Amino acid sequence: xxxxxxxxxxxxxxxxxxxxxxxxxxxxxxxxxxxxxxxxxxxxxxxxxxxxxxxxxxxxxxxxxxxxxxxxxxxxxxxxxxxxxxxxxxxxxxxxxxxxxxxxxxxxxxxxxxxxxxxxxxxxxxxxxxxxxxxxxxxxxxxxxx
Numbered sequence: 001x002x003x004x005x006x007x008x009x010x011x012x013x014x015x016x017x018x019x020x021x022x023x024x025x026x027x028x029x030x031x032x033x034x035x036x037x038x039x040x041x042x043x044x045x046x047x048x049x050x051x052x053x054x055x056x057x058x059x060x061x062x063x064x065x066x067x068x069x070x071x072x073x074x075x076x077x078x079x080x081x082x083x084x085x086x087x088x089x090x091x092x093x094x095x096x097x098x099x100x101x102x103x104x105x106x107x108x109x110x111x112x113x114x115x116x117x118x119x120x121x122x123x124x125x126x127x128x129x130x131x132x133x134x135x136x137x138x139x140x141x142x143x144x145x146x
Contacts, residue, residue, distance in 0.1 A: 032146040
């Protein structure tokens with residue numbers, strides 16, 4: 001009987017450690033990331049059971065008139081006055097398994113377009129693939145931790 005109790009206790013401990021490790025791994029995406037070309041910093045955070053991200057810094061935050069840059073390329077005219085700093089550009093990204101996130105959407109304010117996206121970590125960098133339809137037809141970008 002004692003052997004079974006010890007076996008079950010060991011099994012529960014192993015399952016708990018694995019669950020803890022998985023929780024830690026899925027959160028490696030959290031934090032501030034310098035986007036490709038160093039134009040902005042996006043902070044990735046929890047939003048419910050998913051991950052979202054917003055712009056928290058711009059290399060050039062002001063337009064030619066000296067005013068805050070806004071989402072002027074947005075296809076929805078009512079959203080074109082939103083400031084880029086604070087703009088949520090990543091929504092609904094889900095942890096899909098070791099080193100993989102998917103099922104989210106990413107918005108490109110330079111083009112005013114929203115894409116499906118998936119992400120993964122590679123050599124300490126966060127890689128995003130934005131696409132329309134399926135990921136074969138898309139573009140990959142690399143963000144570095146800030």
